[in-house]
Amino acid sequence: MLWEILMTSQVEDFLDDLYAADRDSHRLVNQAILVLERNGPAEGRPLVDTVAASHIANMKELRPPSGGRSEIRILFVFDPWRSAILLIAGDKSGEWASWYRCAIPEAESRYATYVKEREREIRDGRD
Numbered sequence: 723m724l725w726e727i728l729m730t731s732q733v734e735d736f737l738d739d740l741y742a743a744d745r746d747s748h749r750l751v752n753q754a755i756l757v758l759e760r761n762g763p764a765e766g767r768p769l770v771d772t773v774a775a776s777h778i779a780n781m782k783e784l785r786p787p788s789g790g791r792s793e794i795r796i797l798f799v800f801d802p803w804r805s806a807i808l809l810i811a812g813d814k815s816g817e818w819a820s821w822y823r824c825a826i827p828e829a830e831s832r833y834a835t836y837v838k839e840r841e842r843e844i845r846d847g848r849d
Contacts, residue, residue, distance in 0.1 A: 723804075726803075727808065728807045728808065729807075729808040730807070730809055730810065732811065733809070733810065736811040737811070744790060744792065747789040747792050749789070750786045750788065750789055754785075755808075757769060758798075758806055762804075762806070770783070770784060770785065771785060773797060773822075775822060776826050776830060777830055778829075778833060781798075781826070781833075782797070782799065782800070783797050783798070784808070792813045792815055793813060794811065794812070794814075795811070795821070796810070796811040797829040799829075801836075807833065809832045810825050810828050812825060
């Protein structure tokens with residue numbers, strides 16, 4: 723069974739910009755997302771790794787191969803409804819520590835908002 727892949731608007735915008743700037747990297751990221759969709763939580767390193775610094779125990783990072791000098795990372799969580807929600811994406815090349823310092827709190831905030839909205843949809847019968 724395939725896992726549903728959901729994306730925040732920031733991830734969608736990042737992928738659109740990546741397509742315009744670096745089609746090889748865009749293709750590699752899309753391939754990584756398809757593997758995630760197929761394998762779900764069973765996928766591990768080197769493509770998926772746990773984000774130890776997050777307050778969310780199951781925060782992961784998608785680590786697609788690079789078509790050049792980029793080090794693209796997408797932080798995501800497998801939610802209780804069998805979806806992977808891609809929360810924030812970026813290129814951490816040259817910014818190893820600072821990228822995570824900014825991205826992790828933002829991803830945690832986006833996930834909290836997503837869960838509240840999803841629970842409201844279920845409660846209101848819109849699921």
